[in-house]
Structure formats: C-alpha cells, structure tokens
Amino acid sequence: MIKIAVCDDETMFIDIIVSELKSILINKGISEYAIHTFSNGVELCKLENKISDYQIIFLDINMEQLNGLQTAYYIRKYDKNIFIVFITAFVDYAMEGYKLDAVRFIFKDMLKEMLPECMDAILKRMHLKSGKIIKDFLEGRKEIFVDRILYIESRKHKLYYNIGKPNQEQFSLYGKMDDLEDELKEYNFLRIHKSYLVNMNFLESIMPYKAMMYNGEELPIPREKYKIIKEHFFVEKGDFI
Amino acid sequence: MIVIIQGLILTLFEAFGCIMFFNIFFKARIVYKWSNYLSFFSLVLGFLCVSLLEAENYFLKILLVILVIIVIMWVYYKNYILQIVFLAVGFYALVYAIDYIMVAIIQSLTEGSVWLHPFHSTLLALLCKVVLFFIILLLSRQLNKAGSLNLITDSEWIRFLFFPILTIISLVGFTTVGGGGSAKVALFVSFGLVTANFLLFLIIRDIVQRERNMLDIRISEERTKNQMNMYLSMEDSYEEQKTRIHEFKNQLECMKQLLGAKEFEKAEKYVNGICNSWTEEMNYVNTNHAIINAVLNQKFKLAKSKGIAMVLSLNDLSDVFISDEDLVTLLSNLLDNAIEACEKIIEGNKIIKFRFLIEGVKITISARNPVKDNIHILNNYPVTTKSNTLEHGIGMRNMEAVIKRYGGEYQYSCNDGYFTYTMIFERLIFERHPN
Numbered sequence: 001m002i003k004i005a006v007c008d009d010e011t012m013f014i015d016i017i018v019s020e021l022k023s024i025l026i027n028k029g030i031s032e033y034a035i036h037t038f039s040n041g042v043e044l045c046k047l048e049n050k051i052s053d054y055q056i057i058f059l060d061i062n063m064e065q066l067n068g069l070q071t072a073y074y075i076r077k078y079d080k081n082i083f084i085v086f087i088t089a090f091v092d093y094a095m096e097g098y099k100l101d102a103v104r105f106i107f108k109d110m111l112k113e114m115l116p117e118c119m120d121a122i123l124k125r126m127h128l129k130s131g132k133i134i135k136d137f138l139e140g141r142k143e144i145f146v147d148r149i150l151y152i153e154s155r156k157h158k159l160y161y162n163i164g165k166p167n168q169e170q171f172s173l174y175g176k177m178d179d180l181e182d183e184l185k186e187y188n189f190l191r192i193h194k195s196y197l198v199n200m201n202f203l204e205s206i207m208p209y210k211a212m213m214y215n216g217e218e219l220p221i222p223r224e225k226y227k228i229i230k231e232h233f234f235v236e237k238g239d240f241i
Numbered sequence: 242m243i244v245i246i247q248g249l250i251l252t253l254f255e256a257f258g259c260i261m262f263f264n265i266f267f268k269a270r271i272v273y274k275w276s277n278y279l280s281f282f283s284l285v286l287g288f289l290c291v292s293l294l295e296a297e298n299y300f301l302k303i304l305l306v307i308l309v310i311i312v313i314m315w316v317y318y319k320n321y322i323l324q325i326v327f328l329a330v331g332f333y334a335l336v337y338a339i340d341y342i343m344v345a346i347i348q349s350l351t352e353g354s355v356w357l358h359p360f361h362s363t364l365l366a367l368l369c370k371v372v373l374f375f376i377i378l379l380l381s382r383q384l385n386k387a388g389s390l391n392l393i394t395d396s397e398w399i400r401f402l403f404f405p406i407l408t409i410i411s412l413v414g415f416t417t418v419g420g421g422g423s424a425k426v427a428l429f430v431s432f433g434l435v436t437a438n439f440l441l442f443l444i445i446r447d448i449v450q451r452e453r454n455m456l457d458i459r460i461s462e463e464r465t466k467n468q469m470n471m472y473l474s475m476e477d478s479y480e481e482q483k484t485r486i487h488e489f490k491n492q493l494e495c496m497k498q499l500l501g502a503k504e505f506e507k508a509e510k511y512v513n514g515i516c517n518s519w520t521e522e523m524n525y526v527n528t529n530h531a532i533i534n535a536v537l538n539q540k541f542k543l544a545k546s547k548g549i550a551m552v553l554s555l556n557d558l559s560d561v562f563i564s565d566e567d568l569v570t571l572l573s574n575l576l577d578n579a580i581e582a583c584e585k586i587i588e589g590n591k592i593i594k595f596r597f598l599i600e601g602v603k604i605t606i607s608a609r610n611p612v613k614d615n616i617h618i619l620n621n622y623p624v625t626t627k628s629n630t631l632e633h634g635i636g637m638r639n640m641e642a643v644i645k646r647y648g649g650e651y652q653y654s655c656n657d658g659y660f661t662y663t664m665i666f667e668r669l670i671f672e673r674h675p676n
Contacts, residue, residue, distance in 0.1 A: 118552075237665065
C-alpha cells in the first residue's frame with residue numbers, strides 16, 4: 001500500500017494534484033494506495049513520528065505559517081527515507097531543497113506534464129530501495145537489501161558479495177556470475193569484467209581500464225570492454241531518477 | 242630524350258608519394274605556399290642527382306636517396322631527426338617492397354618475357370608508382386584521422402578509389418600484353434592515366450580543404466551567435482529587472498495611497514494580487530551563477546512554450562570553472578538539440594532531463610530526451626535532420642571543441658527511444674591543461 005500526503009494551502013491545487021495522482025496510479029495498475037491531504041505544514045508536523053507512515057509527501061513551498069522548506073526540515077528529523085516532492089511556482093529555493101534530498105521540484109503551471117515523470121522516478125526508486133535477496137552464504141543465511149551491495153566478485157567458483165554502508169561486510173557462496181547478472185540486472189548492476197558485477201550507484205568514475213568506486217576501491221575493466229562500459233556509465237550519469 | 246622525360250616523370254611521382262607519406266605522420270612547420278613547392282622540387286632534384294651519379298655501388302645510391310629525403314624532410318617538418326630517419330627508411334622500404342613484389346607478379350604473369358622490350362620496364366616502373374600512390378592513399382585514410390581524406394564519406398571514397406584501381410589494372414594489362422606497334426600509344430596513355438590520377442587526387446584534396454574552411458567559418462559564425470545569445474539573454478533579464486523596479490515603485494505608491502486612506506481591505510487584496518503576478522513571472526531556475534541562470538531560464542521558458550517539461554537536477558554552481566562564453570555554447574547547443582528533438586514527438590512524454598552538478602572535483606552536465614526515431618550516427622556524429630546540410634553537427638562540433646579544451650570527456654548514445662548526451666569535467670585535469 002502506497003501512502004501519499006499532499007500538503008498545500010490552496011484547495012484548488014490540492015484537488016488538481018490528487019486527481020492527477022489518482023489517474024497516474026490507476027494507469028500504472030496500482031489500486032492499493034491512500035492519499036491524505038493537509039492544508040498547511042503545521043497540520044502535517046503535528047503527526048510527529050507518524051509522518052513515517054507516508055512514503056511520499058508533496059509539499060507546496062509557498063505556505064503561510066510554516067513554509068514547505070521548514071516543513072521538510074521537520075519531516076527529515078523523523079524520517080530520512082520519505083520521498084519529498086516540492087510544488088512551487090519557481091525554484092528560488094532550489095539550493096535549500098536539494099539539501100533536503102527532494103526528488104523533484106514540480107512547477108504549478110506544469111503539473112500535468114511533470115507529475116507522471118515524477119511518480120515514475122519515485123516508483124523506480126522505491127523498487128530499487130526495496131529490493132532484497134535472501135541467500136545461504138557460507139557465513140550463514142542472510143537477507144540483504146540490494147542497494148547495499150557495492151559489487152560482487154567471482155573467484156575460484158565462489159561469489160563474494162561486498163556490502164557497503166553502514167558497515168563494510170563481505171559474504172561468500174558457491175555460484176556462477178552469469179546467473180547472478182540476470183538476477184540483478186533490474187537493480188542497475190553492470191558486468192564490467194568477467195569476475196566483477198558492479199552496482200552502478202556506487203560507481204564514481206571510469207578511466208582507461210579501471211572503474212573507481214565511491215569507497216576508493218579500483219576494479220579492472222578489460223580493454224575490449226572499456227568502450228561499452230564507458231558508454232553505459234555516461235548514459236547512467238545522464239539518466240537520473 | 243623520351244627516356245629522360247619518362248625518368249623525370251617517374252621521379253616526380255616518387256617525390257609526390259614521399260611528401261604524401263610524410264604528411265600522414267607530420268604536419269609541416271613551414272606554412273608558406275612556396276615551401277610546399279620548394280620541398281617537392283628539392284626532392285625531385287635530389288633524386289635526379291643521385292640517379293645521375295656514376296656510382297657502381299647500388300646500396301650507396303639507396304643510402305644517398307634516403308639521406309636526401311632525411312635532409313629535405315627535416316628542413317620542411319622540423320620534427321625529431323630520429324622520427325624523420327625512421328620514416329625516410331620506412332618510405333624507401335615501402336618503395337623497394339612494392340617494386341620487388343610488382344616485378345615478381347609481372348614476371349610470373351609473363352614468364353620472364355617482360356624484359357624483351359624497354360617499353361615493358363618503363364610501364365612496370367610506372368605501375369610501381371601507381372601502386373605506391375594507392376597504398377599511401379589507403380594508409381593516409383587509415384592513419385591520418387584528422388587529414389583531409391577523412392572528410393570524404395565512405396561512399397565517396399570508394400568511388401574515388403575506382404580510379405587508381407582501374408589505372409593499376411590497365412597498366413598490368415599493358416605490361417603483360419606484348420609491345421608491338423601500339424607500344425608507344427600504350428606508353429603515352431599509361432603516363433596520361435597516372436598523371437590524371439595524381440591530378441584528380443590534388444583536385445579532390447583542394448575541394449575537401451575548401452569545404453573544411455567553409456565549415457570552420459560556419460563554426461566561428463555559430464560561436465559569435467552563441468555569444469550574441471548570451472548577451473541577449475543577459476540583456477533580457479536586465480530589462481526585466483528594470484521593468485520590475487519601475488513597477489515596484491508604482492505598486493509601493495499605490496499601497497501608500499490605500500494605506501493613507503485607511504482602505505486596509507483593498508490594500509490586502511492588492512498585495513495578494515501582486516504576489517500572484519510576481520510568482521507567475523519569476524524565473525524558474527536559480528543555481529547561484531548568473532549566466533547559467535540566464536541560459537537555463539531562457540531555455541526553460543522556450544521549452545515550456547512548446548509544451549515540453551524540463552526536469553532539473555542542479556546544485557550550487559557558483560564555483561563552475563568553465564568560462565561564460567563556453568557555458569553558453571555548451572548549454573545552448575545541448576538544450577536546443579533536446580528541445581528540437583522533443584518537438585518532433587507527436588504523442589507521449591515530452592520531457593527533458595537536464596543535469597548540471599558539481600560533485601567534489603567533478604562537473605557533470607547531461608541532457609536526456611525522447612526521440613521520434615532512433616538517431617543514426619555517421620562519421621562519429623549523429624545524422625542531422627536540419628535541411629541545410631552544411632549545418633551538419635556544427636553545434637555538436639562546437640560543444641566537442643569546448644569539452645576538449647577543458648580536458649573533459651563526453652559520450653552520447655541513443656537507446657530505447659531516448660537520446661542521452663553526457664559530459665564530465667574534472668577540475669584537476671583542467672588545472673593541469675588550462676588551454
């Protein structure tokens with residue numbers, strides 16, 4: 001069930017956003033959802049830790065009493081994972097908005113054009129965030145969120161799962177890289193080498209014949225694959241969600 | 242007399258081949274037009290002198306020819322002497338190998354009867370020179386990516402190659418068939434054909450060069466246009482501000498009047514009205530960089546007027562190290578192309594995803610837009626749909642030049658109905674190569 005909050009002090013905009021959201025969700029075949037509306041930021045803040053019930057919050061920036069940015073700061077105190085979307089007439093507050101890790105800034109006069117893409121992005125992010133794998137590792141049975149895997153290395157018939165934040169860990173099991181590549185393709189993993197399957201989200205840069213990870217590790221790229229890997233990396237950088 | 246003329250013509254061809262060969266690897270340092278002729282005729286003279294020497298030792302003659310090439314090419318190209326020596330030996334080895342192989346081929350075709358008539362040996366020498374010319378042409382196309390020959394498209398290139406190939410076939414034919422009465426005519430025709438080959442090459446090279454010059458002019462015109470655009474968008478926003486200040490004064494005056502008359506309700510209504518109109522006309526983008534703001538706002542409004550939405554991923558860009566003029570070139574071309582592609586989409590999502598982020602020492606600029614049909618990439622550039630073919634990828638070339646200047650990297654691709662152009666700059670690299 002997707003729970004969405006829409007917070008705007010102009011009822012006309014609330015109505016437009018809600019009806020647009022409903023039609024987008026129906027188009028996507030999502031029937032289990034709830035959309036709650038709030039007419040100001042204070043009302044939303046009163047929920048305190050119950051704010052976390054919502055996965056997505058649409059916030060108007062220009063609200064009286066507590067504006068959208070102040071409300072967002074408050075929300076972030078309780079929950080770092082909620083998808084916040086700012087509804088605005090202009091992006092003068094953009095700099096602050098990005099610090100709050102907003103998914104999008106949607107312009108009031110372009111709601112119809114921008115909302116569908118925004119929901120697409122959020123659903124994709126939700127999918128990436130919620131992906132889990134349960135495996136019987138040599139270290140024991142583990143459940144891992146896919147977005148924590150930095151890369152997987154194959155060595156002597158074994159697959160080593162390198163896990164990132166909050167703490168670096170490594171688990172291993174016997175298996176084939178080819179099968180794993182198919183399994184993780186939808187989570188943005190790229191096979192940069194016959195022995196390395198990398199989570200593109202942790203890939204910082206590509207230089208001749210090596211991939212630099214955000215944690216400072218360097219992984220090799222074979223010469224013959226370099227061009228195509230570089231192309232994937234650049235496209236990935238240009239296609240944000 | 243005829244023998245001397247024939248020898249001279251063969252020497253001319255060889256000198257010409259030598260210069261073509263060196264041009265593949267080096268760029269002449271002396272740029273005067275006469276220097277080309279001077280180096281060419283010095284080579285011819287050098288070759289002639291060596292051939293007229295009464296030396297018995299064949300190897301000494303070869304060494305002298307190589308020495309002539311080294312000295313003249315060193316003066317002409319002013320490159321490292323070792324490289325010149327290496328290329329001079331390489332060239333002579335190529336000449337020698339071609340002569341050897343051609344003699345072997347013709348001998349096997351004619352079972353040795355080729356030496357019966359001097360006519361045959363002249364033709365054979367001529368044939369060797371055409372093959373030399375042909376091989377240098379192929380090498381030039383393959384190795385000298387920045388050279389004129391690489392501006393010719395593949396199909397034009399194949400059509401052009403037809404000519405030397407036909408000449409080689411004709412010469413093989415003339416050489417293997419017996420001499421007889423038509424020998425002089427055949428010899429005359431052969432020399433004519435080979436000369437025509439060289440002349441055709443020169444004509445095509447000049448035409449291509451002229452086209453390249455025209456393209457350069459177009460590129461510099463485009464740059465001036467970009468600069469103009471920058472000033473215009475700055476002027477626009479300045480004008481807008483001026484109007485706003487003027488309006489603001491009027492509005493303050495009006496409010497003063499209303500408050501003075503204690504018409505509080507009317508004043509409140511009036512203030513609300515002003516607030517609404519202000520937000521409507523406000524700029525959309527703020528990145529803390531005046532030029533980026535001006536261009537992005539201009540493009541955002543343009544896209545919006547065409548029903549195209551722009552999704553932005555930006556952060557504080559006040560520290561961008563790219564010059565204002567270059568920023569305008571990059572952003573205007575990138576977004577103009579994206580907007581143009583979106584305009585062609587009849588139904589569906591007309592959305593451009595634009596990213597401009599500074600993350601540590603890296604700057605990423607990208608645009609991703611849907612395309613009506615997948616874009617074909619020809620000669621490393623996406624095929625333009627602009628009606629004026631001269632405008633083929635001019636914007637792209639300009640962007641590329643700017644990216645290279647800052648030591649950046651770029652990549653574009655068209656997959657699943659989306660075109661993505663991404664460029665990445667690194668501050669450290671730029672500081673190492675400021676030009």
